Amino acid sequence: MSKKRKFYLQENETIDQCLxxxxxxxxxxxxxxxxxxxxxxxxxxxxxxxxxGREIIFEGKMIG
Known part of the structure; x- marks a missing residue:
């Protein structure tokens, strides 16, 4: 079973920092x-x- 989670881009955070x-x-x-x-x-x-504005959200899948 894969566990997914949403990560919201925080204020004053770059996309690279979120990743x-x-x-x-x-x-x-x-x-x-x-x-x-x-x-x-x-x-x-x-x-x-x-x-x-806009809100950027990444969906992540647990590794391993």
Missing amino acids: ERMAKEGYLPVRRMERPIFKEEMTNGEKKYISV
């Missing part, structure tokens, strides 16, 4: 996902959703 963190914990990256982050704004009584 190193995964390797130190014994995980190999198998998938990368990106989710947009939206902010809700009201203008003239209308709701508008504005993209303010």
Whole structure:
């Protein structure tokens, strides 16, 4: 049975640093996902959703 875990890219962390963190914990990256982050704004009584960033998530599979 393979154990999977999600690793979230932390604020002020590079992708390489996140991958190193995964390797130190014994995980190999198998998938990368990106989710947009939206902010809700009201203008003239209308709701508008504005993209303010993205969240990067790696799915890791345990090695060994």
